Amino acid sequence: MDWWFWPACLFLFTLIIGIIAPISGVGGGVLFVPLTTAFFPFHPDFIRGAGLIMALTSALSSAPHFAKKGLANLRIMAPIVVVSIITSILGGIIGLWITSAFPEGKYYITIMLGIVLFIIFAVMLTSKRVEFPEVKEVDSLSEKLELKGAWYEPTLGKVVEYRVTNMKIALPAFAGVGFIAGMFGLGAGWANVPVLNLIMGAPIKVATSTSMMIITVNDAAAAWVYLSRGAILPMIVVPSVLGITIGARIGAKLAVRARPRIVRYIVLGVMLLAAVLDIYKGLAGLGYVPKLF
Amino acid sequence: MKGVEVDPMNTTFAKTMEILTYIGLVVMIVPGIIYIVTGIGYVNTADAVENWGKSASEFWKATKGIEVHGYSWFLNNLTYFDCLSIIGIVILAITPLVSMIASITKADSKYKVILLIVVIEFIVAIVRPLFMHVTGH
Numbered sequence: 323m324d325w326w327f328w329p330a331c332l333f334l335f336t337l338i339i340g341i342i343a344p345i346s347g348v349g350g351g352v353l354f355v356p357l358t359t360a361f362f363p364f365h366p367d368f369i370r371g372a373g374l375i376m377a378l379t380s381a382l383s384s385a386p387h388f389a390k391k392g393l394a395n396l397r398i399m400a401p402i403v404v405v406s407i408i409t410s411i412l413g414g415i416i417g418l419w420i421t422s423a424f425p426e427g428k429y430y431i432t433i434m435l436g437i438v439l440f441i442i443f444a445v446m447l448t449s450k451r452v453e454f455p456e457v458k459e460v461d462s463l464s465e466k467l468e469l470k471g472a473w474y475e476p477t478l479g480k481v482v483e484y485r486v487t488n489m490k491i492a493l494p495a496f497a498g499v500g501f502i503a504g505m506f507g508l509g510a511g512w513a514n515v516p517v518l519n520l521i522m523g524a525p526i527k528v529a530t531s532t533s534m535m536i537i538t539v540n541d542a543a544a545a546w547v548y549l550s551r552g553a554i555l556p557m558i559v560v561p562s563v564l565g566i567t568i569g570a571r572i573g574a575k576l577a578v579r580a581r582p583r584i585v586r587y588i589v590l591g592v593m594l595l596a597a598v599l600d601i602y603k604g605l606a607g608l609g610y611v612p613k614l615f
Numbered sequence: 616m617k618g619v620e621v622d623p624m625n626t627t628f629a630k631t632m633e634i635l636t637y638i639g640l641v642v643m644i645v646p647g648i649i650y651i652v653t654g655i656g657y658v659n660t661a662d663a664v665e666n667w668g669k670s671a672s673e674f675w676k677a678t679k680g681i682e683v684h685g686y687s688w689f690l691n692n693l694t695y696f697d698c699l700s701i702i703g704i705v706i707l708a709i710t711p712l713v714s715m716i717a718s719i720t721k722a723d724s725k726y727k728v729i730l731l732i733v734v735i736e737f738i739v740a741i742v743r744p745l746f747m748h749v750t751g752h
Contacts, residue, residue: 325664329651367671375704382636382710389629392621396628396718400729407736411743422672467725474619481619538632538711539733543740545708549701550744552683553671556656556700557663560647563640 328362333561335362336376340569344577346589348446350566351377351509353589356439356596359432360603364558366431367421370507371548372558374414374541377509379563380570381537388531392473398486398524398532401467403539405493406500410540413504414547422551426608433604435506439597442512443590449516457523460487464522471528486522495521496536504544509537624726628718635710643703646696656697657689685744712737 336354343350355373359366388394421427460469470485499513514533518524524532548554606613654660662678675683686705689698712734719730 325654325660326651328664364667365670365674368667368674371671375707378707379636379640382632382639382707386629386633386636389625389632390621392619392625394625394629395622396625397622397726400715400726400733404729404732404736407733407740411740418671421670428670467729471622472619539715539737542708542711543737545704546740546744549689549704549708550683550685551671552675552688554701554704555658555663555667556643556647556650556697556704557660558667559704560644560651560700564644564648 328364329557329561332358332362332558333565336562336565337569340566340571341573341576342569342585342589343566344570344573345582346586348586348589348593349377349509349511350380350570351507352442352512353593353596354562354566355507356435356593356600359435360596360599365421366428366435367418367548367551367553368555368558370417370431370505371545371553371555372562373507373509374503374545374548375554375559376562376566377503377507377537378541378545380509380566381534381541383567385531385534385538388534391531392471393527394531394535395469395471395524395528396535397467397471398469398518398522398528399535399539401489402493402496402536406496406536406540407543409497409500410504410544411547413501413506414544415504417505417507418547418551418553429604429607431506431604432600432607436597436600436602436604438502438506438508439593439600442508443593443597445516446512446590446593449520451515451526452519454482454484454525455519455523457485457487460485461490464489469522473528475527482525484523484525484528486518486524488522492517492521500540503537503540504547507544507548510540511537623721624718627721628714631714631717632710635706635713639703639706639710641703642706643700646703647700650696650700653696655695657692657695658697709741712741 339350339353351373358369385394464487472481472483475482495517499510503510511533514536515529518529519526605611650656658678666674666677675681689701692698715730715734
């Protein structure tokens with residue numbers, strides 16, 4: 323097989339992920355790592371490294387636009403990343419330590435990834451989205467940090483003001499999410515958004531935009547762990563970033579026209595399949611079940 | 616924005632991030648494509664394909680006979696396109712740090728402290744591998 327076969331497949335694969343992600347509302351990073359682990363010959367170290375850079379570039383490309391509008395809020399992001407930056411670095415260190423310290427480490431990571439994917443699937447399927455949550459009381463920490471903001475909402479034709487609360491409750495959740503993002507190279511919008519929206523009471527647009535901002539810091543910090551261990555290969559990263567960037571532009575245009583619910587369910591189904599395949603692949607590697615391919 | 620005064624801390628953060636992201640993407644993608652098309656780099660493509668199923672530590676032992684701890688593996692080989700592409704990734708990975716440093720100037724005293732803590736944590740994340748070899752060996 324020619325050497326360019328897999329990078330070309332990776333480009334096409336990420337192009338498709340990029341198109342599907344905005345239509346389905348499922349993040350590209352969360353699809354890339356488990357599916358690439360299941361179907362491509364690369365070691366999980368390089369897949370997680372590429373996943374982090376993909377999630378980072380996607381977030382870096384969109385966060386400034388939302389920050390200028392007042393949707394992505396640095397006041398909310400800064401206290402959160404004080405905690406999550408530490409756990410995302412720890413996640414990266416432990417993830418790479420498992421694969422290099424244990425001969426079967428690759429399979430442990432693959433099995434854990436499958437389990438995490440089941441959790442993500444459950445969160446995505448069950449969590450609701452509240453357009454404008456009502457915040458009746460603000461806790462003392464959120465009050466002191468002045469966690470509030472405003473943006474012009476064109477669909478309402480007016481400026482929407484908001485405030486958020488429950489920072490103390492949210493911080494441990496963000497710590498856990500940071501760890502998972504660093505360990506598995508996943509973007510973490512699937513968890514950031516429900517915490518910001520449902521626990522802290524941020525309007526859904528603020529939650530999705532601020533989540534992007536959080537991802538830029540968490541994933542950039544974890545990327546240094548992967549860089550320092552040589553776990554980032556341009557041959558895997560460049561086709562992936564190019565594919566998802568081009569795909570996301572096409573997908574965003576298609577999403578404006580239609581976002582059929584069926585696409586979301588198909589993508590969630592594929593995620594579930596990837597979770598099963600990752601767990602099976604891991605168990606096969608450890609010799610508990612026969613190898614599929 | 617119509618009737619909305621966006622926090623200057625936010626806009627400074629956004630403008631810095633926007634500029635550095637463009638630079639990082641170009642520096643990553645252009646040499647990256649040249650590397651993939653020509654197949655010539657610090658790690659040639661044939662070696663990469665043969666060994667990309669191995670863990671990162673095994674990969675570097677097999678392709679270059681080295682153990683990677685830190686950043687010298689690409690900083691010392693910037694004449695190769697694959698290592699130049701990594702510089703683009705470095706720019707992207709440093710972008711949130713520079714954006715936060717820039718926004719400190721527009722922050723109030725509380726947020727100056729918070730952002731400074733994040734900046735210090737970030738810098739520790741970058742220099743940590745130069746002092747500690749705790750990720751596997």
